[in-house]
Amino acid sequence: MTIIQHIYWVFAAASALVLVGIASSVIARRFGAPLLLVFLVIGMLAGADGPGGIAFDDYSGAYELGSLALAIILFDGGLRTRFATVRRVLAPTMLLATVGVLLSAILTGFAASWLLQLDSMTGFLVGAVVASTDAAAVLFLLRAGGLQLRERVGATLEIESSANDPAAILLTMLLVQYVTSPAGLSPLALVQEFVVEFGIGGIAGVIGGGAIARGLNRLQLDHALSALFALAAAVLVFGITGQLHGSGFLAVYVAGLMVGNRVSGGLTNLLGTLDAATWLCQIAMFLVLGLLASPRLLLESLLPALGVAAFLMFVGRPLAVVACLAPLRRYGKREIAFISWIGLRGAVGIFLASIPMLAQLPHAQLVFNVAFVVVLVSLLVQGWTLGLAARLFDVALPHRERAVRRVELDLPGSLERELVGYPVAAEARILGGASLPGWAQLTMVVRGGEILTTAEADSLMPGDYAYLLAPPGRVYRLDWLFAPPEEASEAERELFGEFSLDADVRLGDVADFYGLPVRPKDAPLTLAEHFARRFEHTIEVGDRVRLGPVTLVARELSDEGVAKVGFKIESFGKALARPARLVDGVARLLGRR
Template identity: 70%
Template sequence: MNAIHDTYWLLAGAAALVLVGIGSSLIARRFGAPLLLVFLVVGMLAGVDGPGGIHFDDIGTTYRIGSLALAVILFDGGLRTRRESFRGVSAPTLLLATVGVVVTAALTSLAARALLGLGPVQALLLGSVVASTDAAAVFFLLRAGGLQLRSRVGATLEIESSANDPVAVLLTTLLAEYLAAPSGVAGSDIVFELALQFGVGALGGALGGFAIAVAMRKLPLSGGLAALFLVAAALFVFGVTGWLHGSAFLAVYFAGVIVGNRNVPGFSHLLSVLDAGTWLCQIAMFLVLGLLATPHTLGPALLPALGVAAFLMVVGRPLAVTLCLAPFGYGKREIGFVAWVGLRGAVGIFLASIPMLMRLPNAQLIFNVAFIVVLASLLVQGWTLGLAARLLDVALPHRDRAVRRVELDLPGSLEREMVGYAVAPGAAILGDASLPGWAQLAMIVRGGEILMPETAGALQGGDYAYLLAPPGRVYRLDWLFAPPEEAREAEREMFGEFSFDADVRLADVAEFYAVPVRAKDAPLTLAEHFARRYEHTVEVGDRVRLGPVSLVARELDDEGVRKVGLKLERLGNVLVRRPWLARLLPKRFVAR
């Protein structure tokens, strides 16, 4: 009976910790406090040195819970990484997530050797433990501060924060195995292990991702079972890849990226269901790591650890970011902000448990230093992210979009989904604008009555319009239904910053904006170029990519494209190559 009552008490206590953490986070949100810090503090207060007095020192359980939680978090991060995010930032971001982690670890090890007296390999192990950033903490703080990042900076941080964890895990594991070996490990063995981990991890993630996507399309699963299948399949990929000596964390992230960019039925609904599971994993990992910490042992390492944290924030991370991003044309403000957003989180504390699990020399010291570095990063960088974003001018004020759309997946259809809009009075769709050919009006709700398009007549302000459209294109309809005061922003997102007549020659655009075009295409007008590309079936919103810019069909007439918008995909790489050309063509290349 005692065991049964203990089980009840254990479950009630665990649920109480979660509830206290969630309640505290609501209060912390008002002060901009990092969410991760809240759950860590709750865990510490419940621990042996806090009012809770819970004695928890099971490193093995901590590692298992952390591995499970991190696998789900990485898979969820991969699912939310869109292929479009990689455009223009894939090379610098992946360099930052790989080489940048190694450089950060190496530089931080210099401070660790000087301040803590660790050996070179132990110092490098500590540097690897704190080398990766925490995506969840970064984006929670930016949302809480009412900010949205400029596209290139946001994409860089999103991909780097998700992709650098597997590299840090791999580096930490290899160094821990090196220190655990009685006679050390040969350099050739390390190179072989590194190649094996990356090779098997990438292959396992690719095969697993494609297999999961195919299974999700073939199996008739309901929403709840589909989400459960998705998580179970991801953990299966994680476990099998690790058993085959590959990087399980790389594999599960890679699998998530592949699944997230395939046509999976009910994908938006799956993400909303998985969001709750991901939050639970984050909370569980943060609370357990907080329980594992013993504040009374942190005192001797406090000052040296703060020195390591300061070096990491102002020297190690900024140098690594500069080396990785400067060659790709990132500006000083962008580099400065990405460097400051090197927010450390639960992954660092989780990795610090690996040396303790393997009972390595100075393992407790490494754990304590990592814990202090994470707390310092959350307190200093976490509370100043919004300020840094505004000072460095890399963020735009976040506004809730007045144009709202509801997306519904259609069972049995992977090519179309239903999207609903409230038709705002004065919206463009009520004027001269028309729906593109790939969007089909399915029904209209007017005055509480459902009408078919044939009987409803023209759309009216206050209607609710439901359309069928390809999932990847629905956002292109926003500008048609936005109220007048919001239409400018939605239209800019659709067609870009500039527009001009379609009789402009492609060579003039290429010369003016320093973008590449093929010699045989240069004499063509923009209208002719669109006609060739789309075989005379151009629709509003169709686009042609020219290096760092996209040309968007803005207006049509009976002969084809009449007006073209120009969308800057990578602003830092778009230059006016000839100043004299800007004087010759100012009337034809004008901002709207």
């Protein structure tokens, strides 16, 4: 085979693996399997021990590819994170991303030393390799599952999983350096090197991110060129920071954070264009790391590796999370338990395991095999139970994200408004008398292929396409206005109940009258405040709160939240135990529709 033919074969084989993975993902979704696991398994099947028979052991090439891919993934993660979100959970996420990673590495290192019969330093190296959670795995599984977590929990997981990669990478590299030349690097020098690399990485990220944002704002590039400019500049920041002996991975994440919060327009288009690049990076990482794995070698250390995975999931990660979050007293027990469980490991762990292979350390192959098994187990067990855990620990908002046909367009030069378009469904609420919120402005209507102004359109009609100006953070609150109605009057009564209450009624008054179970701290809240706490800023018409035999249903919304609450009695029992008070209460609290 000539060199040219070999190149053609490599291109064809790589493309075929990606296509097979994408096709397999359709099947995987039906079973709720983590999609990234599919690409990892396909890589293994295509490897030397699988049916594909591809002999691949280029750890140097895998490290270079993984570094580039991880830098782009972290940059994309920073782009999607708001400063406001960071400020709310800055202290806990920074603790988890630094102290939490260190504690997980130390605890897992002790377990690995005992289970694998390794010296303590090699055991700690194993712990460092698997200490960080994987942003790609965490964020993808949350989106793919349609889960909406409570804001504090979701923000903590999102930022921690993006910010702890640099800490784990730096810790692994320092341990490898210590193992290769223990006389030249004391424990104190390790700490100093950690601080210096983090400091340089953070400063480089702020400076580089500010420069990228300024360039995007001033150059007014085409959408595709803007994305290419941002990617190239981010990789430049990554490379320069590494040359300055800083953490390039921290730098690109901070740079993404700066760009995502400072560009004056076009962020939605930038993110949309970068989605393909980020997906390609994730797929490439998992396929290549799957090719590096040898199932035959994995089986040789399978049992102790499973022990390490179990210890990390049930002991190491939970203890580290509790140590970081419990003293803050801002997180409940259920929230801490969920964050402890959703510590998914992904490609980062396998990528880090290639560093000892490159350094040709003793037991390097064992470290790689253990890391691979830990990632597989984490994706299988934690990835498959993410939705169940969210419901069990009551950290998921009661409704899932709805697939609404919505088109969003950034307006260059404006951070406060974007153009959003909806198809107007027949009998949609917007056609039945419901009005637009004050912060949304109808700008034009497309009807029968013609563009009409609001004056020309007069009013919306079924089949129209309505385009509105709205703040980016509130766009989702328009979805219910344009969706098809649930049903006619009978179905509406079934959904909302026979009565409705003003949302300013106190929950305690309703609970006292009907004998409903309400926590003392919730009793002073109005119904609107109770819904706001339960659903935070994602309330939609039809959202429900169960209180014993009664279900409260969000019936009407205002700019501030719930305006009217449907009152549906599921089971009479205590509710009808006091008929005289029932009659009086209907007159006092309830209003017939």
